Amino acid sequence: MKIPTSHVRLAALPLALSVCWPLAASAQGAPALQDTVVTATRSAQPLADLVGDVSILDRTAIERSGATGVADVLARLPGVQIARNGGQGTNTSVFVRGAESRYTAVYLDGVRLDSQSTGGVQWEQIPLSQIDRIEVLRGPAAAVYGSDAVGGVIQLFTRKGEAGKPAPYVGVGAGSHRTWQLEAGISGRTGTDSAIDYSLGVSKERSDGFNVQPQNLRRATDGVRNPDDDGYARLSGNARVGLQINKAHRLDATLLASQLESQYDNFMTSASAPRVDDRNHNRLRTAGLTWAGQWTEAYSTRVQVTDSHSRYATTPSYYRAETDLRGYLWQNEYRIGAHLLSATLERREDALVNGGIDRDRSQNALALGYGLNSGPHALQLNLRRDDDSEFGGHTNGSAAYGYAITPAWRATVSAGTSFRAPTLYQRFSEYGVGSLEPEEGRNLEAGLRWTQGATSAGVVVYRNRVRNMIVFGGAGACASTFGCYENVGRAQYEGVTLSASHAVGNVQLRGSVDFQDPKDRITDRQLARRAKRYASFGADTQVAGWTLGAELQATGQRYDNAANTNVLGGYTLVNLYTSTQIARDFTLTARVDNLTDKQYETARLYANAGRALWVGLKWAPN
Template sequence: MRIATSHVRLAALPLALSVCWPLAASAQANPSLASTVVTANRTAQALADLVADVSIVDRATIERSGAVGVADVLARLPGVQIARNGGPGNATSVFLRGAESRYTAVYLDGVRLDSQATGGVQWEQIPLSQIDRIEVLRGPAAAVYGSDAIGGVIQLFTKKGEPGKPAVYAGVGLGSHRTYRLEAGVSGRTGVDGAVDYALGIDKERSEGFDAQPLRLRAPTASTVNHDADGYERLSGNARLGLQVNSAHRLDATLLMTKLNSGYDAFVSPAAAPVDDRNDHRLRTAGLTWSAKWTDAYTTRLQVTDSHSRYATNPSYYRSETDLRGYLWQNEYRIGAHLLSATLERREDALENGSIDRDRNQNALALGYGFTSGAHALQLHLRRDDDSEFGGHTTGSAAYGYAITRQLRATVSAGTAFRAPTLYQRFSEYGVGSLEPEKGRNIEAGLRWTEGASSVGVVAYRNRVRNMIIFGAAGPCANDFGCYENVGRAQYEGITLSGNHQVGNVQLRASLDFQNPKDRDTEKQLARRAKRYATVGADTQIAGWTVGAEVQATAKRFDNAANTNVLGGYTLVNLYTSTQVARDIMLTARLDNLTDKDYQNARLYANAGRTVWVGLKWAPQ
């Protein structure tokens, strides 16, 4: 029996990083990833002009990672930690710079994802197989995106058709725990001058999984938990269609659907007749966008989006359904080095959960100003949201970047943010109708050095949240067990170091986070978040093979607010390789947790031990 209970030895990591430090580059500065990003200001922007802390993950990186979930890919990025109640398919939290999972605004092809029950996206619902690109913005962005973006924004994108003949692919993969995946798709362009682009994809994956709460981890009160393996089965598909009407007008439509059934362990299961507890997830997203360029200076974007998230359990029955509808009209006017923007947005939220059948709406006006010239870059944003339940709220942000030299760039920014209470927090038996929005205030500064393919970045930040909604003792709600209340205060502060560099044929990358996510009233460390964590990786080409290794390390965490339940620190070593075994066939293989480390990032819940994955993908050239 091996349970990680001691501190991970991270003291040596700064020394290891110092070896790579002058050789490193942050993900946001790697020009091979992309030339533009859209997440920072909700509009396409050159990487060189960014004054925000952004990371980008492309499809090649996703495939090389061998990850089975979006959260697993995010956990390899600077400033990101995750916690999961068992294996893939179970409840997953993503902490961006230590902030609560609900403090990250998440979009898929521009469609907002959220739960009006728990608050925040249900990460296990999102099929990684359909994701082509990920953009992560660290830092508040409510002045651009409205409610939810206290800790940051994560944008997910599906594949888009590219010029040339239709690109067809099919793949199969096999892994530990009798895991398999089948996938197929096609994308391309057709019509006069390739005016129509399309992408279709479908994916089926299944795993027998492992016991989420094995006997070695169970508390005496949980001795009757079922001993079964908690596997999962997922079917997902997406479609994306674009029409370039003419040189000035374009239409885009997206659709994604996924169905996930996964096993979990309830707190009590009859010993004589153990219950097979199951999660039943459904996710559907759809979006329609009209982009217009009226003059060389003036462009508009009109968008309608819809998402439906359903979560149910059986045989212990529970069901919660969230529907989100969005309307966006964005206007941009460029005058030389100046970019002016004005956006009208309407959001409609609805929740069905037990006796709750409620809805609300938010109307917003957002104004933006951008300036880029020579060594200077400036971004200013102001937004007013009017909520049908709690009234109006104003947020703002300012960011400035200055190129000290051709290679060295400094940035500073400040911003306010908020998150409206969920419908469940206000109208369930534990709810309080008078709850107010949670409010955040952030300041940060960064320095980035870039020379060719080499770059080094450092960002220091402090984000304070008040009116934090927590579950407390009995109060003005209908339940004597406890009620939601606006009494919490939290502080998320830290420093992120990141970089990469190519030495000969070897690509090096590294990140190191020092942070202190704490409860400002008790000075205790917030649950399930470590104060130190790091990732170091390298890959190279050898005789036609891509060969790589990465190390993920984290210090201890606590599983409770009182900081009495310790989750030990751990270090994971992962290996991966890929090669073209035939002209149109790619082989990928991955070995995760090489040392078979036994660790937890949620108390009493196991993670996978040593696992192997091998995949073949056919994609005619």
């Protein structure tokens, strides 16, 4: 793997700045090494033992971020960029290490989310108000999760009931663009020996929005636009119940539902064309049931059944697509001292209804894993075989090794393969080709991390090459004369991620800088809507009972098209936030986003929000 030397030289300055930046910003503090993570291998592991590149966001970090969408929170993490066609509720893409949005496998309480129409999760459908924790694994993990985990894996978790008496909460907030939110919930434990834990939550949010296509973005060749404000409304709720049957066995059930309506602007061909109120209609439902059993001190199993339903429709220009995913998992783990062996059987069933398409398919998989944590050594090996009812079998593997050079320094290296199966739309729509093959990736990466008390710094270097990419080409093997999907694309995602955190007195500093080169290997051009350089810096402190924080997000130039002719300028955003307890059990929060009122686009002709204020009050008795 060859990383440009100019990138390495430039990396030294931001790394130094990230540990002493006076107004740096990150909504989250550095995770503690004793935190437990499940995303890397599907087994609970201490963060200190992981070989993978993982970030954690807890509920405190999510609330401090002031974000109203899951994608906006993720954009503050190393290695993650987003693009959106306007404001909240519109089409949103998340790029992990520059990889396509469909190359990230996404789970909610263990329930797989995906669209068999567009490919990849529809991020705007996920209600951030119901999310309690986020884990992000950067790098492919198809040897553990199967199809889709080409660029990374993101796991979202709802709130879980904790020990103690019932803990209710009620929150209200209001902000710019006549935005408001109401939320309420309760969690706790009950029953003999507190064997039952529960959590319930509901949220209603609404915003008048802003004009996402103002006249100042218009080019001479553009069509006429609708000058209205584009708002959104969402109603969401979740329920989670756990039963500790005895010391060795546990049942967990989760439910989530969200309904989102948002406005968007379509192009009109002439000034005399009627202006219409274009709307998106999104629905998301997830359900999961898990039984975990600890049969002996060494042997444990987990059985899980999951189901998700995603619906996307538009009016008055009618379009509708519905994806149903059903999953079955039987995971076995056997621990012998420092060794952990795992064997997993998994089945996934996909179904799509979209126009004239009413198709389904299934994938059966066997996954094997071996983990070792002994002294300074950490080793993780995984192998997985997936058999698809449509295109046949596919095998993927990964190997990762970590070595603690000293108690403070740790080096890691890993390699892995990945794949993504064609969606049902890509195979069976009028643009589809039944003979499409899976997209395939090969990844290499190495990392070095230093940790001393509350101070840490790290660097990760990676290269991920993908072949058989499915792209939209000219007319050919499909029914449409307009164009067809085909396996002709090749891409390369390579880069360097630098991150650091440091405490100066009672001020916590944090920063990350990414230098990457996501490119089309056929044309050697930069991939659309991804910048080569982006960074996030942050700081927060406690002063006289107040939490004060600031963050800075900077992104370089990107392009909106494959030809690299439509330029999207770089931008820098400054956000401020504060919170304090104004009375017993009452917390006041306030936030200013985009303090300098920067005008910028992440998708051509679609504006993002300018300066915005948010004030919230939450009652949560201790």
